[in-house]
Amino acid sequence: MTEAIGNSFFGVITDEEYQRQRAVYEPFTDAVRKLIDAGIRTGVDATKLAEAQAEIEAIIDKLRAVEKPVPSIVRLADTGRPLSYANPTVGLRNAIAPPMVVNHEGGPDYRAWAEFDLGLPYEGPPGLVHGGICALVLDQLLGETASAGLTKPHFTGTITVRYLRGTPLGRVRAEAWVDRTDGVKTYARGTLSDAEGVTVEADGIFIRPQWARE
Amino acid sequence: MTEAIGNSFFGVITDEEYQRQRAVYEPFTDAVRKLIDAGIRTGVDATKLAEAQAEIEAIIDKLRAVEKPVPSIVRLADTGRPLSYANPTVGLRNAIAPPMVVNHEGGPDYRAWAEFDLGLPYEGPPGLVHGGICALVLDQLLGETASAGLTKPHFTGTITVRYLRGTPLGRVRAEAWVDRTDGVKTYARGTLSDAEGVTVEADGIFIRPQWARE
DSSP states (O other), X not given: OEEEETTEEEEEEOHHHHHHHHHHHHHHHHHHHHHHHHHHHBOOOHHHHHHHHXXXXXXXXXXXXXXXXXXXXXXXXXXXOEEESSOTTTXXXXXXXXXXXXXXXXXXXXXXXXXXXXXXXXXXXTTBBOHHHHHHHHHHHXXXXXXXXXXXXXXXXXXEEEESSOOBSEEEEEEEEEEEEETXXXXXXXXXXXXXXXXXXEEEEEEOOGGGOO | OEEEXXXXXXXXXXXHHHHHHHHHHHHHHHHHHHHHHHHHXXXXXXXXXXXXXXXXXXXXHHHHTSXXXXXXXXEETTTOOEEESSOTTTOTTOTTSOOXXXXXXXXXXXXXXXXXXXXXXXXXXXXXXXXXXXXHHHHHHHHHHHTTTTTSOOEEEEEEEEESSOOBSEEEEEEEEEXXXXXXXXXXXXXXEETTEEEEEEEEEEEOOGGGOO
């Protein structure tokens, strides 16, 4: 079952099918995530690294032997929210994603939050999260809030990110909420925090696309 | 050979050693990058995916068998610029990085630019680059410009990113330059473009840290 939104087709899946897909894809994607980390840290010599590379290439060949078009997003039947496979912040099958698991609270207010780990692959200055990674996760979370849990189409117009202090690598909490709406524009705000408090603030203006206006 | 900058130690390496490290790490990291992509696209069944996962975990064990502390950044002896291993935009050993290979032009002006590919793992809306990924790569490039090719320490104070239109997945060009400086603050600007022109604009304020002020 699919529904057309704009130029794209989105599948709709039941919660049962969602849980089945999580059980299949989460452990695999987490293994790839750990491989990214190990690739930065490993001290093996050039010969052993080349062997590992050949083994990875053999796995890629087996994975690519069966390809099927993956919809960019499918919607969960119970909430109407999207399940993303490729998104680099929340995608179920994307090892680049930390991943963020976004919680939605407060009904129509859609305050969104996520707690997750940002390790070595997200480092900018030594020991600190890359400023652009802070912007990446906040852009996603502000967007989810501005679009009422991604049930209403939107595009980011502008986002401003203020760095109050460095964000240490490790556990972080991201939060976002709608500040106000004005016609087709929604103003969202958000923060990134460590255990000591807020490290980064963000303000975003999100715009309802022309084709989705009534 | 190491030199102290702030709280961190940075190694210094010759161009010959840099080229040796590139030859070892680039092909390995590129294989992990292709594995991330294949993990999103593959249509193999749950059994074959679990087999691939077990093979990946075996590779991780071998890589982790030899660990040595990797300096976050080492400096190239000839330019004084850092070589980053873990940075998620430019890191030599980080499969999350596209990677951007940043070119520096114009001597003291340090106009910086990079052309690189953003494929499926960087997708936000269907077929388009995630807005936060645009912010990530521009934050890095503005920072490199504001810090004169990363030869002078700095931290991002604020960055504002304006989305003019969606950036299609594929080849992009990022550019950045210093707009003006005012005491410890440097104002940098930049753009992200596809073949049709600019898709995203960014303004950043970068601040010289207290310990690096004269």
